[in-house]
Amino acid sequence: MAPTWKFCIHCGLAIDEPEIPGAIRPDGNAPLKPSPSPRILVIGGVGIFVIGVALLVVAIAFFAGAFR
Numbered sequence: 001m002a003p004t005w006k007f008c009i010h011c012g013l014a015i016d017e018p019e020i021p022g023a024i025r026p027d028g029n030a031p032l033k034p035s036p037s038p039r040i041l042v043i044g045g046v047g048i049f050v051i052g053v054a055l056l057v058v059a060i061a062f063f064a065g066a067f068r
Helices: 038-063
Strands: none
8 A cells, every 4th residue: 555545445444554564673672692703703714714725735636646
């Protein structure tokens, strides 16, 4: 329904306040998850990078014939 309409086009009832569909508000008492600290994120990123480089070195060595 348009916000300017004063009556419902289906049933003819008067519209007091327009409803906002899909407006979901979180419960105020619900505990929030703590976000990880930036230090943990950096350490994790560096660790993944190091593992990726190590796997790349092993793959290059394997295809170069170092394990024959």
